[in-house]
Amino acid sequence: MKLDIYLADLFVLYQKLHVIHWNITGRQFKAFHAFTEDLYDEVHAKFDTVAEIYRMKEKFPPSKIKDYxxxxxxxETPANRAFGIDEATEIIIGDLEAMRELALEVRKEHEKDDDFVVVNEIEDHVADYDKHLWFMRATLAKENK
Ligand SMILES: [Fe+2]
Known part of the structure; x- marks a missing residue:
């Protein structure tokens, strides 16, 4: 089931964002450090909500770290070195694009069964990814002078 993969990806993304949050360097450090904190909090909330949807359906969510x-x-992000803002931004863009794509696949899988709990939740995730992708792409864009 795609939702199992999506839950695993949320878990891994939560940790990856921490690595970037901790090891980021550069002139926009403060803003980027705060941004990644907001983002990992949001990813954690999504992870928790998706896991709880399994329980609503009287199933058990995959929970072992090894399974994730x-x-x-x-x-996984290399954890033993610093990241510049551009490199970190590119990593996050790649991951959010992958999450968005998988979220659309999850949506499609659950739409067939009229599973609106998952469909509605996932649609909100896609909107959030779009907002963050806009922010990240604007961060990478060269300034108009
Ligand atoms: Fe922190």
């Missing part, structure tokens, strides 16, 4: 690592499609 096995299922996740996101590549």
């Amino acid at each position: 690592l096995d299922k996740s499609t996101l590549k």
